[in-house]
Amino acid sequence: MKNWKTWGVVGVSGLLIIASWILGATAGGTVAGELSADALMIAAAAVAGYPIAVSAWQALRIRMISIDLLVVVAAVGALFINNYWESAAVTFLFALGKALERATMNRTRKALSDLVDSAPETATKLNEDGSTDTVELWELIPGDIVLVRNGEQVPVDGKVISGHGGVDEASITGESVPAEKAEGSEVFAGTWLRSGVLRVEAVGIGADSTLAKIIHRVEDAQDDKARTQTFMEKFAKWYTPGVMLAALLVGVFSQNVELALTLLVIGCPGALVISIPVSIVAGIGRSAKDGVLIKGGEYLETSAKVDAVVVDKTGTLTNGRPELTDVTVLDDAYTEGEVLALAARAETASEHPLADAIIRGAEDRGLKVELVEKAQPVMGKGIRAQVDGREVVVGSAELLDHTPAEEQILQLNDQGKTAMYVGVDGRAIGVVAVADTIRADAPAAIRALQDKGIKVVMATGDARLVALNVGAELGLDEIHAEMxxxxxxxxxxxxxARGHTVAMVGDGVNDTPALAQADIGVAMGAAGSPAAIETADIALMADRLPRLPYALGLAKRTVRTMRFNIGIALLTVAVLLAGVLLGGVTMSIGMLVHEASVLLVIAIAMLLLRPTLREEMPVAQSMVAEREMLEV
Known part of the structure; x- marks a missing residue:
């Protein structure tokens, strides 16, 4: 209804103007014809000008002189000097510009409306007797089991208790490839099951879901004002009365009312005022669609200035869990596979985190890992186990009868790996090593940050040797360990203190003090953390490091767009002012150029809505393939 009224006013006013032209052209210069044509033009000005006058009055009631008041004064003044066409043109073009501005602003907010539209309304509840009921979301409670079939929308945040399938999580994380889900996996409301069937235990429902929190966050962010926008609004607050005073003085001293009214029209700072909010809405909307939540306009501006990023190692630059990296044979009587198989079987009796890495490494290489008959962990040294009647040890040299050469162990330790001897009946037969491996997407992300002129600093609590090896492999600018x-x-x-604007990537727990101190706090993999969504300045919904350079790059583009649009707005006013002083620019031409500048800055801001997310996945995939070849 509101859109119909807006465009209805524009349509009726436009038709009245056309009717006036036709009547003026066909009346043959008769007095009645000219009067009728003028009456239609006045009617056109009144139809288009009434909503503008109402808006101006509402602003005056709160003691604010708005742009609308400039237009109303100019239009009424034009009527008093019998310049009916100028009055109708000014009000019609302003109304048309407002309608187009509203339509394009709605377009820039499409990312938010898409999120709202993606919110599910019903769910298939699985009853205890195995039957199903379609229920409204508000009828569900945490702990209820919902059934999600292929092609259906996941209605709640929850955990998969059975089933297997691929879930399209683009609305939450921005990921284009469906995520594989099985028992124990997390799923989010608003995502779509593209294959399989899942039974999900409800955890977050309705307003408690991740989707609802994202919608709330994006709403707040798009309404949040950047520092530049706040300054421009204060500027416009004084600028508009200044334009009116200048026009009054020009009219008094020049005795040219039409010139004064033209100055009112060209002085409208519409493009100046709209240039910043439309850029912010477009930038934040685009990033939200790509799974990056930015807290608001102020944080967007600050992110554009970031020139140093502090990152933790574990879970950010590395995978966050140890993996088997090396198997070395010390006794020619054994093959590499036999050394690894014996080590893995011995570690089945261990609860140490490194034991799982050795077992997984063996299984990944197709080795069968059976439980040992008997085992005894040795505190701080390793484990002893009985494997097929032989004593197998995995750990330090102290578990062996004969001290082996330490060259292999020292070499692996120097690479930041944890190396352990594998021994049979007191004699070393090999060495296995594990380490927290670098994420496949980390090198591309680090290169992308450095290509933008951003210093990348690692701050980790891990051992210095481990940190130095990871930092050297990734080419980091600074490495700080044991922190x-x-x-x-x-x-x-x-x-x-060195003059950097700092972004800190952390887990939000141990890194809380540093995150609070940093100019921008970044949470990665925030889809599973409602607290991170609410508190982080930038929340990367997917656990993907390349989203960080993307977010900072988008912030820079948004701020560049804001500045470019401000330049266009100021240049437009300057050119129009010169045109008025030199002659040739009328009220109608001034308003036409003014509205064209408004639409131009909106169109430029809307370029931010174009998909630009690139994560260098071919590079990451090639690295994974290369590592797999080296392991074979």
Whole structure:
């Protein structure tokens, strides 16, 4: 209804103007014809001008002189000097510009409306007797089991208790490839099951779901004002009365009312005022569609200035869990597979985190890993186990009868790996090593950040040797190891003291002090953390490091767009002012150019809505393939 009224006013006013032209052209210069044509033109001005006058009055009631008041004064003044066409043209073009502006702003908010539209309304509840009922979301409670079939929408946040399938999570994480889900996996409301069938235990329902929190966050972010926008609004608050005073003085001293009214029209700062909010809405909307939540306009501006990023190692640059990296044979009587199989069988009796890495490494290579008959963990040294009647040990040299050569162990340790001897009946037969491996997408992400002129600093609590090896492989600019949370805080302060604008990527727990101190706090993999969605300045919904350079790059593009649009708005006013002083620019031409500039800055801002997410996945995939070849 509101859209119909807006465009209805524009349509009726436009038809009245056309009717006036036709009547003026066909009346043959008769007095009655000219009067009728003028009456239609006045009617056109009244139809288009009434909503503008109402808006101006509402602004005056709260003691604000708005752009609408400039237009109303100019239009009424034109009527008093019998310039009916100028009055109708000014009001019609302004109304048309407002309608187009509203339509394009709605387009820039499409990312938010898409999120709202993706919210599910019903669910298939699975009853205890195995029957199903279609229920409204508000009828569900945490712990209920819902059934999701192929092609259906996941109605709740929850955990998969049975089933297997591929879930399209683009609305939450921005990922284009469906995520494989099985028992124990997390799923989110608003996503779509593209294959399989899932039974899901409800955890977050309706307003408690991740989707609802994202919608709330994007709503707040798009309404949040950047520092530049706040400044421009304060500027416009004084600028508009200044334009009216200048026009009054020009009219008094020049005795040219039409010139004064023309100055009112060309002085409208519409493009100046709209240039920033439309850019912010478009930038934040685009990033939300790609699974990056930015807290608001102020944080968008700050992100554009970031020139130093502090990142943790474990789980950010690395995979966050140890993996088998090396198997070395020390006794020619054994093959590499036999050494690994014996080590894996011995570790089945161990609860140490490194044991799981060795077992998984053996299974990944197709080796059968059976439970040992008998085992005894040795505190701080490793484990002894009985395997097929032989004593197998995995751990330090102290578990062996004969001290083997330490060259292999020292070489692997120097690479930041944890190396262990594998022994049979007191004699070393091989060495196995494990390490927290670098994420496949980390090198591309680091290169992307550095290509943007951003310093990448690693701050980790891990051992210095491990940190140095990871930092060297990734080509980091600074490496800080064995750091406590308070040390990370001091590092951020030091970087800021050096003049850097710092973004901190952390887990939000141990890194809380540093995250709070940093100019921008970044949470990665925030889809599973409602707290991170609410508190982080930038929340990367997917656990993908390349989203960070993308987010910072989008922030820079948005700020460049804002500045470019401000330049266009100021240049337009300057050119029009010169045109008025030199002659040739009328009220109608001034309003036409003014509205064209408004639409131009909106169109430029809308370029931010184009998909630009590139994550260098071919590079990451080639690295994975290369590592697999080396392991074979």
């Amino acid at each position: 406590m949370p308070e040390d990370k805080l001091e590092l951020v302060k030091e970087l800021q």
